[in-house]
Amino acid sequence: MFSIAKNSLKPTLTRAFASGKAYKHSLPPLPYAYNALEPYIAEEIMTLHHTKHHQTYVNGLNVAEEAYAATDSTAKKISLQSALKFNGGGHINHSLFWKNLAPAKEGGGKLVSGGALEKALVRDFGSVEEFKKKMNASTAAIQGSGWGWLGYDPASKKLEILTTANQDPLLSHVPIIGIDIWEHYKNVKPDYLSAIWNVINFEEAEKRFVDAAK
Secondary structure, three states: OOOOOOHHOOOOOOOOOOOOOOOOOOOOOOOOOOOOOOOOOHHHHHHHHHHHHHHHHHHHHHHHHHHHHHOOHHHHHHHHHHHHHHHHHHHHHHHHHHHOEEEEOOOOOOOOOOHHHHHHHHHHHHHHHHHHHHHHHHHHOOOEEEEEEEEEEEOOOEEEEEEOOOOOOOOOEEEEEEEEEEEEHHHHHHHHHHHHHEEEEEHHHOOOOOOHHH
8 A cells, every 4th residue: 555654653554455454553542641741732632633533544544444455446446545545644644743742841842952853953954943933834834734844855865844735644755743733723823833842752853863864
C-alpha cells in the first residue's frame, strides 16, 4: 500500500496484506495524560483530538484496508485510494504528532543547546526564533485543515518548511516536526501556534533529525 512517511513511524504501521487479510491498526496510547500539556493545550482538546478524531482515522483505515484486501477488482482498488490516503494519512500524522509533544515540566519546549538540530536550524533559517516565525506564518496560512512541517530533504541535506492539506502525509521529506492545524481553530490560530512551542518535544525532533541526516 502507500509507504509510511520516510520510515518515521517504523514497523508499527508498515504492514503488508497477507493471505488476503488486512492488518488491524489500533489507536496508540498517549505518552502523557490528557491534561499534561496544559495550559498550552487544554485537556478537553487533547481528549477530543485523540479519542475521537484519531480513532476515526484508525477505524476508517481498517475499513478501507479490509475492502482493499478483499477485492481482486482493479477498479475497486483504485476507488479506495482516497479513503486509504485520507485515513492512513490521518493515522500516520497523528501517531507522529503525539510523540511530537511533551509536557513543559518534562522537557517540552526545550531545544538542546548546541545540539545538531539547533545548529541545522541556525544554518538553514538564520536562528531558531526566525525558524519558528516562518513555520508559524506558513502553517497559519493553511486554508481549512492541514499540517505545517519541518522536514529534512535527504537530497539537499537541508531542513525546509512545508505544508500538506487535510491529512496528507509528508512523503517528499523526512518529517522532523509536524503541527496539526484544525479548521475550527479559526481566529485563534496565532495563539495556538505561539503556545505549541512550549510543548514541542525537541528531544524527539532531535532524534528524528540525527537519524535522517546519517
